Amino acid sequence: MTDGKLSCEVRKTLGSRSARRLRAYGRMVASLQAHDKDEHVNLHFDEASFHALRRNHVHLFDLEFDGKSEAAIVGELQWDSFGDTLQHVEFKRVVRGEKTESEVPLKFRGTPVGVLTHDLNEVTILCLPSVIPDAIIVNVDGLEPGTHVKAKDVKLPDGVELVIDPEHDLAVITELRSGPQSDGEEKGEGEGEDA
Known part of the structure; x- marks a missing residue:
């Protein structure tokens, strides 16, 4: 930086x-x-x-x-x-010494227990030009299905603010696809072949 x-x-x-x-x-x-x-x-x-x-x-x-x-x-x-x-x-x-808005990418770190979904790839931040980070890290490691990571939950670098509703979901963890559904699909295919 x-x-x-x-x-x-x-x-x-x-x-x-x-x-x-x-x-x-x-x-x-x-x-x-x-x-x-x-x-x-x-x-x-x-x-x-x-x-x-x-x-x-x-x-x-x-x-x-x-x-x-x-x-x-x-x-x-x-x-x-x-x-x-x-x-x-x-x-x-x-202007050096004055905060400014800039766009930085979101980086999702870790492996959740479920499926990670998100609607933003970058986010607007407010900070001094000299401390603009390369990215905002969103930690999703080990998060269970049903977990919502909100903007207010993200740990930010010193001097950096998010210009977004604090309640906005940056990430949502959803359920993995269940096995029986794929078994049912396979059974349906087999029934089609027998007919």
Whole structure:
């Protein structure tokens, strides 16, 4: 959860043809959202440097361009239709020392006794940009069928709040399929063959 400098250049030419050309030279296209009096800025930077920072769990970036530095976090990553290649990065301006909302994935840890079901893969959190976690861990190890894990039950890292109804179910453990049901299906198949 360190921060990292990313040397950027302002995109002078926009459009998909220009973006493809930049990507062919190992550049990633991006935009920095407008905030208050700040303007929306279109950027490009070295793709390998960005991925290296992400692998080192960087969440707070210092985007350096036009002789200045802007603090930002990733607001959205846009992938190709196959989900294999990163196409565009949308950055959100932030102020160091001020809490901001961001989206982080939910990670379910452990093996429940029943079947795990959940309707969210990521959740909105509120915290300082410098302490954004890689994920929110939801422990489901050994939980029995009928157990509901609510947002208020999740242990959060220091300084991190969930921006969600505390009563919202993050996970529900349901019954495993019973054996007799599958036996009945097999019997039905056998009866069909005899007819």
